[in-house]
Amino acid sequence: MSDAVSSALFARAKERIPGGVNSPVRAFRSVGGEPVFVARAEGCWLYGADNTRYLDYVGSWGPMILGHAHPSVISAITEAAAHGTSYGAPTEREVLLAEALCEAVPSMDMVRLTSSGTEACMSALRLARGFTGRSLIVKFSGCYHGHADFLLVKAGSGLATMGVPDSAGVTEAVAKATLTAKYNDLASVQALFDAHGDDIAAVIVEPVVGNMGCVPPEPGFLEGLSALCRARGALFVLDEVMTGFRLAYGGAQERFGLRPDLTTLAKIAGGGVPMGAFGGRRDVMSLLAPLGPVYQAGTLSGNPLATSAGLATLALLRDRSAYATLEATGAALEDGLRDAARLAGVTVTVQRVGSMWTVFFTDAPVRSWDDAARCDTQRFARFHQSMLAAGVYLPPSQFEAAFHSIAHGPAEVELTVRAARDAFAAAR
Ligand code: HOZ
Numbered sequence: 001m002s003d004a005v006s007s008a009l010f011a012r013a014k015e016r017i018p019g020g021v022n023s024p025v026r027a028f029r030s031v032g033g034e035p036v037f038v039a040r041a042e043g044c045w046l047y048g049a050d051n052t053r054y055l056d057y058v059g060s061w062g063p064m065i066l067g068h069a070h071p072s073v074i075s076a077i078t079e080a081a082a083h084g085t086s087y088g089a090p091t092e093r094e095v096l097l098a099e100a101l102c103e104a105v106p107s108m109d110m111v112r113l114t115s116s117g118t119e120a121c122m123s124a125l126r127l128a129r130g131f132t133g134r135s136l137i138v139k140f141s142g143c144y145h146g147h148a149d150f151l152l153v154k155a156g157s158g159l160a161t162m163g164v165p166d167s168a169g170v171t172e173a174v175a176k177a178t179l180t181a182k183y184n185d186l187a188s189v190q191a192l193f194d195a196h197g198d199d200i201a202a203v204i205v206e207p208v209v210g211n212m213g214c215v216p217p218e219p220g221f222l223e224g225l226s227a228l229c230r231a232r233g234a235l236f237v238l239d240e241v242m243t244g245f246r247l248a249y250g251g252a253q254e255r256f257g258l259r260p261d262l263t264t265l266a267k268i269a270g271g272g273v274p275m276g277a278f279g280g281r282r283d284v285m286s287l288l289a290p291l292g293p294v295y296q297a298g299t300l301s302g303n304p305l306a307t308s309a310g311l312a313t314l315a316l317l318r319d320r321s322a323y324a325t326l327e328a329t330g331a332a333l334e335d336g337l338r339d340a341a342r343l344a345g346v347t348v349t350v351q352r353v354g355s356m357w358t359v360f361f362t363d364a365p366v367r368s369w370d371d372a373a374r375c376d377t378q379r380f381a382r383f384h385q386s387m388l389a390a391g392v393y394l395p396p397s398q399f400e401a402a403f404h405s406i407a408h409g410p411a412e413v414e415l416t417v418r419a420a421r422d423a424f425a426a427a428r
Pocket residue numbers: 023024025026061144157158210211400
């Protein structure tokens with residue numbers, strides 16, 4: 001379903017933008033219909049090009065934990081913009097944000113700002129290779145760490161959605177330097193270390209996966225990974241692009257008591273403006289240029305708009321009260337969605353950690369990509385279409401986590417659950 005104005009815009013977009021979108025996950029390919037073109041957003045609401053209102057559970061794919069157009073964030077950006085949008089020279093705000101990030105995530109002694117999560121992950125792993133002098137990287141099937149060549153191997157997110165987990169254009173030589181293991185399966189990682197131990201530079205993982213839908217770690221999995229890395233001299237890299245500042249102020253590592261060697265951030269850390277960051281141990285970070293031989297750079301890195309939005313967002317999250325609200329809303333959504341499915345006589349698996357969640361169209365827990373791949377994506381598509389028709393905007397893929405914000409309250413939960421009763425029936 002799409003409105004006439006969006007349809008007309010989409011037709012024009014397809015003439016000039018491949019697929020009509022600037023990131024494939026926006027294309028609605030796996031759920032049918034056409035994307036809603038957004039005119040504006042406020043709080044938990046998106047307004048389509050024809051002014052139709054949608055309750056938003058995409059949240060720009062993660063950043064909008066405060067809701068859209070939060071007045072503090074907007075005024076910080078506006079004030080910064082009035083003094084210039086980029087200088088390509090250091091600023092006080094970069095220092096303040098670096099201090100705030102390291103204070104929030106104590107495993108980070110130092111941090112480097114980038115303009116996206118892709119850059120953060122790509123650069124963190126280059127650094128891991130430079131530090132260890134080793135060449136191989138271990139990632140998990142169904143995890144997504146941005147679109148650097150060597151990370152588009154058995155990748156989740158849009159690649160899983162489009163059914164192309166290995167991208168064309170990535171050379172065999174590059175892909176061979178990435179080893180893949182099974183999420184929540186320590187034995188699969190142990191086997192890789194047994195076969196290639198001295199060549200593995202780093203293991204990178206989404207601590208709670210959002211890019212195959214929401215998949216939590218089994219107890220002991222992340223701790224086991226960390227121990228394996230330490231024992232074998234590889235760096236343990238947590239990709240907290242989605243989970244950073246979302247699952248706790250200190251991210252998943254605070255929630256699960258972990259201390260990775262390197263961490264990647266983006267999304268909430270940039271307050272909804274393009275920004276990424278990677279940071280970690282001082283001895284590792286000190287290898288970055290200009291201190292050391294690992295090169296990494298960016299014209300717009302640490303620009304005034306991103307740093308002001310990030311600082312304003314962190315200032316509102318720092319007292320941690322938002323997380324109790326997010327948890328309460330999440331629990332109500334989880335219970336309500338489960339009840340709605342039961343009433344409609346539909347078997348689904350609802351998985352949630354804090355304010356990340358997914359309704360999987362399967363009757364079994366989803367612990368890995370193999371489990372996620374068994375979901376009935378046709379039924380998910382019918383569910384999605386029906387929710388959208390009722391004004392509820394979910395991620396347009398079975399393999400993407402939904403997010404709620406502090407702007408979602410009991411009335412929005414009720415609206416969602418009411419819509420879900422019919423949507424589950426439509427998906428039967
Ligand atoms: N990690 C995001 C989706 N899972 C990225 C959004 C995008 O690819 O546009």
